[in-house]
Amino acid sequence: MDNSMLMKNLSLVLSALCLAFGAQGVWAEGNGSTVTGAALYHTHCASCHGDTGRGDGMVGAALRTPPxxxxxxxxxxxxxxxxxxxxxxxxxxxxxxxxGPRAMPVWGLMFQNRETIHKIVEYVRGLQRG
Ligand code: HEC
Structure with a gap:
């Protein structure tokens, strides 16, 4: 392997590391035990589904399929x-x-964490009427 190959490989490894640590930052932020289901819902769902879940969020109004x-x-x-x-x-x-596509929901990797998903599910349970 000549030197330029070595450099190329090195920079690949470095960018992979940056990606890994970048994602880790989001992961930690999104999954800290202090983050409540309500906060997660309001950050990631309310823009479409509305503050109280009635499907009346600002972004949702612009979608072809209403939330x-x-x-x-x-x-x-x-x-x-x-x-x-x-x-x-x-x-x-x-x-x-x-x-978003199945392999990468719009909220990204952080919602692949069961604990985070569970918090949001429980929050949505609390929004049920009747
Ligand atoms: C970009 C807008 C948008 C965001 C943000 C969003 N949703 Fe949705 N959601 C939709 C739309 C539009 C549909 C309906 C799609 C369809 O019927 O094919 C939907 C469907 C759903 C459904 C299925 C409901 C049913 O009656 O079948 C659930 C549950 C849901 N969303 C939960 C969530 C949760 C929880 C979040 C936050 C983690 C979220 N959504 C974030 C737009 C959004």
Missing amino acids: PDLTGLTQKNNGVFPEAMVSEFIDGTRDVIAH
């Missing part, structure tokens, strides 16, 4: 909060075009 009212999930599901379904919508297992 659904999240307060009626229990009602639609015969009185049982569809916990697994909600977490699958968040982690990208279930496709929602506006949430």
Whole structure:
């Protein structure tokens, strides 16, 4: 291997490290135990689904498919909060075009963390009416 190859490889390794540490920063911020479900919801969901989950967020108004009212999930599901379904919508297992592609939901890697997803799911449970 000549020197220029070596440099190329070195810079690849360095950029990979930067990426890894960059992502780590977001990870830590998004998953600290002090972050509440309410804060996560308001940062990542309310722009479309609205502050109280009724589907009346500012960004949502501009979407071709209006964001659904999240307060009626229990009602639609015969009185049982569809916990697994909600977490699958968040982690990208279930496709929602506006949430971004399955492999990379708009909120990125941080919502691949079960604890964070669980907090948001519990917050959405609390928004249910009736
Ligand atoms: C960019 C706007 C946008 C953001 C941000 C967003 N959503 Fe959505 N969401 C939508 C749209 C639009 C749909 C409906 C898509 C469809 O019906 O195909 C949807 C669908 C859903 C559904 C399915 C509801 C049903 O009745 O089937 C759930 C649950 C959901 N979102 C939860 C969340 C949560 C939790 C967050 C935050 C982590 C979030 N969404 C962030 C736009 C958004």
